[in-house]
Amino acid sequence: MARRRGWGGNPPHSDEEAGRRIIAAAVELVAETGGAVSLAEVAGSLGVIRQTVYRYFPTAEALMRAVAIASVDEFLDRLTDHVRGIHDPAEALTTGAVYTLDAVAHSPHLGVVLSPSSAHNREMASEEARAFGMRMIERFDVDWKQHGYDEASLRELVEFSLRIMLSFIVAPNDPARSPDELHRFLLRWLGDAVAAQRPRPTQ
Structure with a gap:
């Protein structure tokens, strides 16, 4: 149940979708802040725990490269x-x-x-x-x-x-x-x- 409360109540149906949504959230945050963002910040914007984002992007550097x-x-x-x-x-x-x-x-x-x-x-x-x-x-x-x-x-x-x-x-x-x-x-x-x-x- 906890997982369903994340992702805006609409959890992804595949790993590919999860990765795309993480990148999209990071793109939005980078545009707002004008700089690099942490995995915790991206997780917070998606309503998931940091370990969820870490599963797809082991470092903030890897996520920023994807952005x-x-x-x-x-x-x-x-x-x-x-x-x-x-x-x-x-x-x-x-x-x-x-x-x-x-x-x-x-x-x-x-x-x-x-x-x-x-x-x-x-x-x-x-x-x-x-x-x-x-x-x-x-x-x-x-x-x-x-x-x-x-x-x-x-x-x-x-x-x-x-x-x-x-x-x-x-x-x-x-x-x-x-x-x-x-x-x-x-x-x-x-x-x-x-x-x-x-x-x-x-x-």
């Missing part, structure tokens, strides 16, 4: 709209990087994992992060093949860009530098990185 993953598709949709129509690779990459850094700074769903206080910032160039980066860059209206990129070189560009963004997360941009100034700064140096793969003229 970020749940937010990825929505972020990528917004990013796609933001970079639509930009065909120049350097401009697209720079615009995407600036937009992502702003999202990390202002969106708790992404910031929880990628903020300097999170252990996950050390993993921004991990395989998981690179896969996320590839999903980002594939949303751009850029013909990467035309600019000399195959899959291997595109993955290297993604890794390089992630490492640049990580540096701004660990040491945030100077508030005195405007978004336009940051854009110009990144365009100058990321632009050179993009051009490094410029096709060589045929003999």
